[in-house]
Amino acid sequence: MPIPAPVLSELQTLLGERLSSTQADRDHHGGSESYHRAPPPDAVAWPETTQEVSAILQLCNRHGVPVIGWGTGTSLEGHALAVVGGLSLDMARMNKVTEVRSEDMQASVQPGLTREELNTELRTTGLFFPVDPGANASLGGMAATRASGTTAVRYGTMRDNVLALEVVLADGRIIRTGSRAAKSSAGYDLTALMVGSEGTLGIITELTLRLHGQPEKIAAAVCAFPTLEGAVECVTATIQSGIPMARIEFIDEVSVRAFNGYAGRNFPEQPHLMIEFHGSEDAVAADAERFGELANDFGGQGFEWAATPEDRNALWKMRHQAFPAQLSVRPGSTAVVTDICVPMSELAGAVAAAHEDIAADGMVGPILGHVGDGNFHSALLVEPGNEDELKRAKALARRMAERALAVGGTISGEHGVGIGKRALMADEHGEGWQVMGAIKAALDPNNILNPGKLVPERN
Amino acid sequence: MPIPAPVLSELQTLLGERLSSTQADRDHHGGSESYHRAPPPDAVAWPETTQEVSAILQLCNRHGVPVIGWGTGTSLEGHALAVVGGLSLDMARMNKVTEVRSEDMQASVQPGLTREELNTELRTTGLFFPVDPGANASLGGMAATRASGTTAVRYGTMRDNVLALEVVLADGRIIRTGSRAAKSSAGYDLTALMVGSEGTLGIITELTLRLHGQPEKIAAAVCAFPTLEGAVECVTATIQSGIPMARIEFIDEVSVRAFNGYAGRNFPEQPHLMIEFHGSEDAVAADAERFGELANDFGGQGFEWAATPEDRNALWKMRHQAFPAQLSVRPGSTAVVTDICVPMSELAGAVAAAHEDIAADGMVGPILGHVGDGNFHSALLVEPGNEDELKRAKALARRMAERALAVGGTISGEHGVGIGKRALMADEHGEGWQVMGAIKAALDPNNILNPGKLVPERN
Known part of the structure; x- marks a missing residue:
């Protein structure tokens, strides 16, 4: 069902040129990095304030128009596709760092800001935001999908690094969840409920994030293993031994071949681990030594250390391009x-x-x-x-x-x-999936927020 | 409204002697460690299995009988009081360790098990469960109230240490939330929603907990400060400097006087910090030295180190008895x-x-x-x-x-x-408190689970 003309007209009045129904804009917001395909949304909106998001949702809720949040479009499960049409809500213009509170190691940001943009802003503060899903995703999108990535083994996922949110509900109400305190037991954890809700319960309009101290020393390396089993068992042994790895990534033989071709590398075509240590000079040296001994036990060989920050960045850039590299095979x-x-x-x-x-x-x-x-x-x-x-x-x-x-x-x-x-959710959660549906129905009775995703079909 | 006779009779058939309406049992489940007072529950049930909990809830839900979970009765905000009557569900007989998976650093336990009982069972595994609210509370109760305590600064709260739950919903449905994996983005975080829901959304019947390695070395000390400001500013500086404190507790002058009287101590009547370090011998020595320098900057003096494990236990036992000690003033x-x-x-x-x-x-x-x-x-x-x-x-x-x-x-x-x-919830959460109420209404439409707590009054 297309968006009714009076609704489009009201949106136009509200947003002016920041509403578009051109084929190009619609197509751009109808794509996906994965195999999922759907018709494009009927229109695209670029709000600039929480109040605009609220006004848009009030209007769409009144008319039953679906609203699908859009960050950078890098999700892999078709999250941002307009499967039943509606309005794509592109958060790109809400991309400011609202506040950095260094002494509390926190930053408040708008949802359209990307993780790389945030870390660029933080460069001189001695702090950084560690969650790294590879893609330079928007922080709102990362929260909405509970993203994690290479550094979660050390710093946790978005679940662990989002302290508070501002969220606009389906009916336009604006709520604040969580606080700037390190912990709270004041009622249901609405922050945790919103993180990972994939735009089905509300639209995130501000995030308060936990920052971490930039490590004094970073050391990264690549290491080859004779067998897949050896590489993976080395990882299990490493984690169980408590070595505080900052990153520990497995890459199988086929992926190594992909990297060699795509990124012009020359790694032996064997399973590899990519590792990184963060800490003081002494701690990193001690951790690297302990890991080296373990790797040796599992047949690890040919450690190649990234000698300079540039080498290290090149290494992780290669890792981050895994998806196109793999496709290129x-x-x-x-x-x-x-x-x-x-x-x-x-x-x-x-x-x-x-x-x-x-x-x-x-x-x-x-x-x-x-x-x-x-x-x-x-x-x-x-x-x-x-x-x-x-x-x-x-x-x-x-x-x-x-x-x-x-x-x-x-x-x-x-x-x-x-x-x-979605077809696997009942297998994992059983009746718990129905509970998710009940929560969705309670907070979005008209099913306008990213309909057709995550929860069971509404009866 | 008392529990209808036919319901009591059905409960009796189900539970036999594990249902009681004696005044003594009712009074025992009607008390509270705080100033909150309410009439006792109408009856007390001691289920032994998840299926029994499910049967009890189905029955009570059908008849609109309130069900209030009971752990050890150590909560401080009247959580377990039967403010509108009903059935107290005492989980004491569901107190087993279901499984310890050392290689994954996880344990599954029933909700009536206390944290000290769990740590006794874990003693030989090299692992421990760190969350320590002081009282020897039940783990189900600790999850339900999102407890934390002295060690949260290092190991996090129940939010961070509960991986998965089995929960019986108001209508008797049994769900499992979370998994044994370290992370997941498969839908709404129902585990986080249940943790801290205070028995208003479901009854926890099993918990999967994250365990931690017993530290190689533990060192604890007490240190006096000339002023309250000095002690507290020392804490802020310590946290900001990134020293991985295992515990760092502030105690004001009046509390010190209370401890001296109640626990037969002889501390100078000044503000104190109680601190603990966990780690390798070397790391603990280095952390203690760094902390000592900071404490010195803020006027800290007279470090008294607990020389033996017995001294250390006596120190934390004293801290854990703060509440009766303070009352004794x-x-x-x-x-x-x-x-x-x-x-x-x-x-x-x-x-x-x-x-x-x-x-x-x-x-x-x-x-x-x-x-x-x-x-x-x-x-x-x-x-x-x-x-x-x-x-x-x-x-x-x-x-x-x-x-x-x-x-x-x-x-x-x-x-x-x-x-x-409860009277402060609207101040903290605004419209978000109404959202909590909407979730409660969706999952417990008859309002039988711990009614009168946490969420707004149902209209």
Whole structure:
């Protein structure tokens, strides 16, 4: 159902040129980095204030017009697609750092600010915001999808680093959740409820984030292993030994080949770990030594240390380009990306099983991941439009998810639900998924906020 | 409204001798450690299985009978009082450790198990559960009130240490929230929603907890300061410098006097900090040295180190008996206990203002707290039945809460809402409090779960 003309006209009055129905703008807000496809939204709005967001939602709520939040469009499960039409709410113009409170190690930011922009602003403060999903995503989008990434093993996910939010509800009411205090037991944790709700419960218009001290010393390295099992078991042993890794990333052989081709590298075509240590000079040296001994026990060899900050940045830039690199292994392909997360004791088994399943099917499916959290991804490369391949990829993804659930894990460590993981939600949560639906219905009775995502279909 | 006879009879059939309506059992479940008073519940049930909890809730939900969870009765805001009658659900018989998974540093436990019982069971594993609210509370109760305490500055609160829950909903449905994976982005964070919901959204029947490695070395000390400001500013400087304190507790002069009398100590009657370090031998030595230098800057003197584990335990036992010690300053008194938590940069101002307000009123109100989190308590001692004193104490408590809110803090760092903090919820959360009410109404439409607490009165 298209947006009714009187609503469009009211939006136009409110936003002027910051409302667009051009095909180009609609198409730009109808794309996705993954295989998910949907028609574009009917219009795009660029609000500049919380009050505008509130006015837009009041209007859309009155007329039952869907509103879909848009950050940078880098989500992987079709979160921001307008599956039943409606208005794409692009937060790009709400991109300011509202306040940095160094003494409390906190920053308040608008949702359209990206994590790299924030860290650029923080450069001279001695502080940084650590959560790093790879993409230069918007902080609002990262909160909405409970993003994490390479540094979560040390600094936690968005769950751990969002202290407070300003949120506009479906009916336009503006609420503030959480506080600037380090902890609170004053009622339901609405901050935690909003983080990861994927724009289905409200639109985030401000975030108060926890910052961390820039480490005195950072050291990063790459290390090859003779077998996949050796690399993964080394990770489990490292985490269990309590070495405070800042990053510990697994990259399988196929992914290494992808990096070599895409980023002009020359790593041996073997499983690798990419690691990083943060701390004082002494602590980093001690941690690196302990890790080196463990790696040695599992056959690790050929440590290549990033000698300069530039080398280190190049290394992580390469890692962050994993997705296009993997796609380049099969030019023109798209990918079904899996995202299971399992308890550490189950990691080696889960990675090995995924590897075997992919090999048995014959599909190309490079594996890598944030293994320090027990989280890894396979990018199952499929030819666009090839229904048979898509079906096989989805069957493989389902098998991995079922295996994760069987060992106490989760279907999604960090990518979220969107439309891609919705079919697995009942498997993970059982009746709990219905509870999510009940909460959604209570806070958004007209189902205007990102409808068709995350929760069960409304009866 | 008393429980209807047919319901009591069905409960009796279900539970046999594990249902009681004796005055003694009712009175035992109608008390509170604080000044809050209410008539006792109409009956007490001791379920032994999740299925029994489910059957009890189905029955009570059908008949609109209130059900109030009961752990150890140590909460301070009247959380477990049967303010409109009903059934007290005592979880004491569900007190087993279900599973310890050392390799994942996790334990699954039933809600009636206390934190000390869990740590006794873990003694030989090299692991421990750190959250320590002082009282030997049940783990279910600690989750329900989002408890924290002395070690939160290092290990976080129940929010950070509960990975997964089994919960029975008002209508008897059994759900599992969270997973054993370190992180997840698979939908709304129902675990975080249940933690701190104070038995108003469901009854917790199993918890999966995050464990931590027992530190190689523990060192604890007490240190006196010439002024309140010096002690508190030393804490702020310590936290800002990043020294990983395991505990850092402030105790004012009046509290020191209370400890000296109650625990037979001989500390100088000055403000003190109680501190603890966890880590390797080397790290603890380095941290203690850095802290010593900072303390010196703020006039700290007379470090008294606990030489043996027994001395250390005696020290923290003393701290844990703060509440009875404080009450003993005025024999026969009860207390209005405040619990504000503010950003670190606001801590010194908030403590000083509280101190001045109490002095200006003339009330006896010792102050202490988990200042590493920005959280502190004053126990405003009132004579039971003295309405004027109670009114003055509540006015002082409100003033402290308002000051906390004015600087971005919270009315409750760790004690929760119950009935005691309910009048302040609108001040902290505004429209967000109504959102809590909407969630409560969606999950418990008949309002049987701990009615009269936390959320707004149902219209």
